[in-house]
Amino acid sequence: MVEVKPLKEGGKVGEPEGKLAVLNRVMRIPPRAIELLERAEKEMILFLNVRVDDRTVITADAFVVYHNTARGPAKGGIRFAPNLTLSEVRDLAERMTWKTALTGIPFGGGKSGIAVDPKSLTPYAKREIMREFVHLIRSELVTGSYIPAPDLGTGPREMAVIYGELHIPECVTGKPVAVGGVPGRREATGRGVATAARLAAQRMLGKEISECTVAIQGFGNVGSWTARFLSSMGAKVVAISDSKGGAFDGDGLDVEELSKHKAETGSVVGFAEEISNEELLSLDVDILIPAAVEGVLREGNAGDVRAKLIVEGANGPTTPEGDEILRERGIPVIPDILANSGGVIASYIEWRSAKSGSITSASEVYGTIDERIKLAFERMAKLSEERGISYRDAAMAIAVGEVVRAMEERGWI
Template sequence: MLMTWKCALTNLPFGGAKGGVAVDSGTLSLRENERLTRRYTSEILPIIGPERDIPAPDVGTDERNMAWMMDTYSVNAGYSVPGVVTGKPIVLGGSLGRNSATGDGVAIAAREALKSRNIPIEGARVAIQGFGKVGYWAAKAVEKMGMKVVAITDVSGGATGFATIDELWDGIKEHGKLANIPGLDRITNEELLHFDCDVLIPAALADSLTGKSSLGVRAKVIVEGANAPTTPSGDDVLNDKGILVVPDILANSGGVIVSYFEWVQDNQDYFWTLDEVAERLNKMMMRAISEVHELSDTKGISWRTAAHAIGVGRVAEAHKLRGLYP
């Protein structure tokens, strides 16, 4: 249901759902990946479409998978239907800014969370767990805002002591992973969670911040780039410590927001510039953040509780207004 609450919170006309295949995509050849993607698509053909369910990429998938899905659906329809999926390559009806959207949204959430705690944005120290599609773009975005990324990790471990994200990314392109880059100070993923920083961005997988691991967190603000990175017991610990947590359904909603933009552009056959996408993303993120912040202050509740209250409340209101039939 988290996707449902996320769409409701950001006022998107999507119902929200998750689906996929239990497989390690890294073990598949290109041909195997394509065959699996097309077969999965053929099985869900009756329930997807530009006016039904609209798949988007997530863990283990990218724009290439979305291109295969769009093509499989279109072949069965007898004509090209770009609006059936989002996260596609630009040449197939994708949107500018979609690749960086989740990370860009995380950065906006981090900026506004710092403002709410009266912490200067310029020079704010940021630690990021995960250097994939979300972590990389979030790192680039917060750096552009004037923050300083002081520590980052990937599946191989982590590092500090780098000058810029571009420098670090060049090192990964040359050496394959963070652990192989020479001349950096090493840290583990657990040490990153306890790093002395202003903002901690868990942008890897779920359940990183447990009741135990949250005890050592020193960040003033946590912005959940991943889905469900904090367990309920971890959330209790962080609240008791007075740490502001920007929940996943708000912090990482940039991806689904720009997926919505892509769907709109495909349906209209009218495409926006990168600046237009960025402006609209910032506007929708700011509206949702402001609503959550205001409700949190008014009711004296956490941002997570406020975000869920707004999302669930909108779904409940829609159900009441539509009634029951038959």
């Protein structure tokens, strides 16, 4: 039985590092559950050796982690990154456990990755690497123990390679629509972030999203679709940045024109008044959405944040130290495990459709994302208000409670 209790004064937050020690001051977690949740359920370290032509052999470390599968098969994307480590994959797998539990999706938490630079690979080399990876973890995929999806450095084309090797529609999500993917999957994470921002503006700021100014750090898949959806909802998106810099217009940016500018030039820089990524984080706006990389809101700059609300579009954009500063300053943070869960919700829809053979429309995907995020948001906000704890602690308490209940019902604890 998991019982939530008020957070003791001075209790520090930070998800996922140190989270269970913190949550043990927020809720009572059975000792056996803590033992199981503090370590990964399964980890695989692989070595890829792929010949891509007569002169080139690519070698790389690869990792697969299942954090917890009490609620269902391990779900999580395949990341390609040059400096990828087992520790990073382990962290991301754990976040997937909490995302799926918080939103009520019947999956567990998993993740995989290959330590290669995707920008250095030809399409053919990337395909051959994926084929070899499928060969090495074939049994995990065929049995449905692990259900991958796109992540940084991978996309629908790589998921189509997995399907092409196995010919099992439900073995992978994030596929192109032409080979069993669902419309709306590509923009799903951004849809979820925008929905979370809309709900948070109404509840935390007492405003409609159409009355809000927004700054978004990051203009990749998540940031760009978040900007599009928020703009369509009437929000005034005044600043957007990418890795090269940012663009600012106090009257609001034309997101569609900005997208065309980036497609033509490779960056948002030059579209409007230029600002740096650090300057964007300290803009006086209603909502700040860090949707690029982890650790951008930290001890050194959290005190400079002037936004009234933060919605985490990226995984782990706020360090524990930064989170503590924001909490002390009374700036609410909607955590990543809720805000960017739209992707895994859409993945569930695709997986379900693949198993049943049903046809799904983009509007149905959007509707399910909105519904699941709204339900999770309301549970989180209610618990936060009732117990006097942060939104991050409330979200984690709900997620951990769901996983613990599943472990109890399966006889694990």
